[in-house]
Amino acid sequence: MDVPEDAPVECPVCETAYDSVSVHEGGVMVNLLDNDRYRRVCFEPTTHDGRAVVRFYHHTHEQIETENGSHRESAADSEHDG
Numbered sequence: 001m002d003v004p005e006d007a008p009v010e011c012p013v014c015e016t017a018y019d020s021v022s023v024h025e026g027g028v029m030v031n032l033l034d035n036d037r038y039r040r041v042c043f044e045p046t047t048h049d050g051r052a053v054v055r056f057y058h059h060t061h062e063q064i065e066t067e068n069g070s071h072r073e074s075a076a077d078s079e080h081d082g
């Protein structure tokens with residue numbers, strides 16, 4: 001868990017709980033295809049000490065599944081109509 005002091009409680013991009021925040025000043029490569037811990041990363045351009053930076057909000061699989069947990073049951077009970 002590495003979160004800047006002024007980071008919000010929820011991700012400012014998708015308004016979902018996140019696990020950690022990382023701050024980047026230069027170019028970065030992101031590959032989550034093989035990541036067992038994180039499912040999604042949101043990017044927020046901001047400034048730190050007057051420098052342009054990008055914050056990465058890391059969401060775990062559990063956090064994303066909690067967000068969408070109530071949507072699954074409705075789709076399973078569909079019927080043909082017409």
Ligand SMILES: [Zn+2]
Pocket residue numbers: 011012013014015016041042057059
């Ligand atoms: Zn997010």
